[in-house]
Amino acid sequence: MPGSASRRTVLAAALAAAAGTSATAPAAASERGAAPGPVPEPAPAPTPETVANRFWSTYTDWRSGDAEGTRAVAGPRPGLVLDTPLGRTDHTDPHTGTTSAWEYARWTSPVHVPAVPATEAIASWNARTPAGTWIQVELSGTYSDGTDTPWFVMGRWASGDTDIRRTSVDDQTDGRSSVWTDTFAVDDPASGLRLAAYRLRLTLHRRPGTTLTPTVWRVGAMASDVPDRFTVPASAPGLARELTVPRYSQNTHVGQYPEYDNGGEAWCSPTSSQMIVEYWGRRPSAGDLAWVNPDYADPQVCHAARHTYDHQYQGCGNWPFNAAYAASYPGLNAVVTRLRSLTDLETLIRAGIPAITSQSFRKEELTGAGYGTSGHLMTVIGFTADGDVIANDPASPDNEAVRRVYLRREWENIWLRTKRYNASGKVVSGTGGVCYLYFPDRPTPAQRKALRAVGVL
Known part of the structure; x- marks a missing residue:
């Protein structure tokens, strides 16, 4: 999203002000790959642990925790479904004003103690939500001083937009931590307070009197404590390889669909998501695209924007919503995480897995x-x-013009740093290595090894 301040930036500035610092939030989002051949793998350098992922996705996972009206289903892709409703609830959609009745059931994960006591946590999920269904994802945790957080809503999500408006929830805080669109963040990391443990809760909804159900295949969170840094150590190159990935420009969509943030610079996230969805051989059907103006090129990018749009954030840059969109295609998994280095990215590229990365920079910082x-x-x-x-x-x-080559040292720094100076000389934040990873539900052995190496599997 070049050249524009996002709502994520504005929210983060408020958070930084509350903590007595000057910073912005993490940056907003603005051909099928062949099986990888063997590429020699360098010995990894030891890296301090700053990121820890935990995702629930197996049949054993879904049978753990606390099920209230949900049921684990086995098969090639195990999941969680609504079995016997726990009850009914009336939900008023804040973006339409419509109140509707829903049956619901819940699943709460076991308590997870991440290897990294965290200053931030970002949840992500993979699910199918037929018309007449939707899900809510929440996070609750225990601080390092033994006190508990409330339940924070990390997203209300449906793949379509006819039942509810897909949304994050603003103004969530307990005075010690807050949720900024898609990110749980300790308000004052310098205090030493950390998220020491957490649980996730899924609430599955359906129209009363039906047998419809969402199916959730994966839910989890990335917990991190990335230290403040304006620069990061340089890594040594370890791979020369290029994957064949479709190329789409967000700027060919300037002014399209104002109701989904007007195309152009606001669509960097869904445009990137669509590139990788298609790299893995998936794309929307002709029927899916029938709503798009036939005069528009690359209608699948418009489709991705519509189906990642967060009606509270008023943009397409919600990180988990992009991952959930990608995972709505058959056989695809998707997570939001942080990587530690360009060596991690090389590990993924070596195995044939591209990545979507988030960064912020001044014009002169990226040649x-x-x-x-x-x-x-x-x-x-x-x-x-x-x-x-x-x-x-x-x-x-x-x-x-989409394919670019950027200098390694410049790119490495703008992606991995957590602090930077903006054009006015003010100290603002960087993303600290945030990325989206989309990968097959049945990865090859090389892909599985790479995903494990970066802490996702």
């Missing part, structure tokens, strides 16, 4: 970009022989 941004998503598809980053950057004038 060849031609713009500065308070938050932008792009797709990393490979590395040159010199170790420079090959990216499909949707902030390009047209599809042909």
Whole structure:
């Protein structure tokens, strides 16, 4: 989302002010791959643990925790479904004013103690929500001083938009932590307070009197405590490889669909998501795209924007909503996480897995970009022989211009740092390595090994 301040940025500024600092929030989001051949793998360098992921996705996982009207289903892709409703509830959609009755059931995960006591946590989920169903995802935890958080809503989600309006929930705080769109964050990390343990809760909803059900295949969270840093240590190049990923420009959609944030710079996240969805051989059907103006090029990008749009955030940059969109396609998993280094990205590219990364920078900090941004998503598809980053950057004038090569050292720093100076000389925040990973439900052995190496499986 080059050149614009996002609502995520504004929210983070408020959080930073409450903590007595000057910072912004993490940046907003603005061909099928062949099976990878063997590529020699370098010995990994030891890295301090700053990120810990936990995802529930197996039949054993779904049979754990506390089920209230839900049932685990086995099969090639185990999941959780609504079995016997726990009760009925009336839900008033804040974006339409419509009140509707819903049957619901709940599942609460076991308490998880992450290896990294966290200053931030981001939940993500993979689910199918037929018309007449939707889900709510919540997080509750225990602080390092032994006190508990309330239940925070991390998202109300449906793949469509006819039953509820997909939404985050603002103004959630207990005076010690807050939820900023999609991110749980300790208000004052310098105090030493950390999230020491957490649970996730799923509430599955359906129209009363029906047998409809959402199916949830994966839910989890990335917990992190990335130290404040303006620069990161340089990594040594370890791979030369480029994946063949479709190229789409967000800028060919400027002014399209104002109800989904008007295209252009606001669509970096769904445009990037669509590139990787199609890399894995999936795409919306002709019927799915029938609503798009036939005069518009690349209608699937419009489709991705509509189906990632967060009606509270008023944009398409909600990180978990993008992951959930990608995972709505058959056989795809998707998570939001943080990576520790370009070496982690090389590990993924080696196995044939591209990544969507979030970064912010001034124009002069990234040679060849031609713009500065308070938050932008792009797709990393490979590395040159010199170790420079090959990216499909949707902030390009047209599809042909999307492939870019960025200098390794510059790109590494703008992605992994947590502090930076903006054009006014003010200290603001960086994303600290946030990325989306989309990958097959049945990864190859090489892909499984790579995902385990970066802490996702």
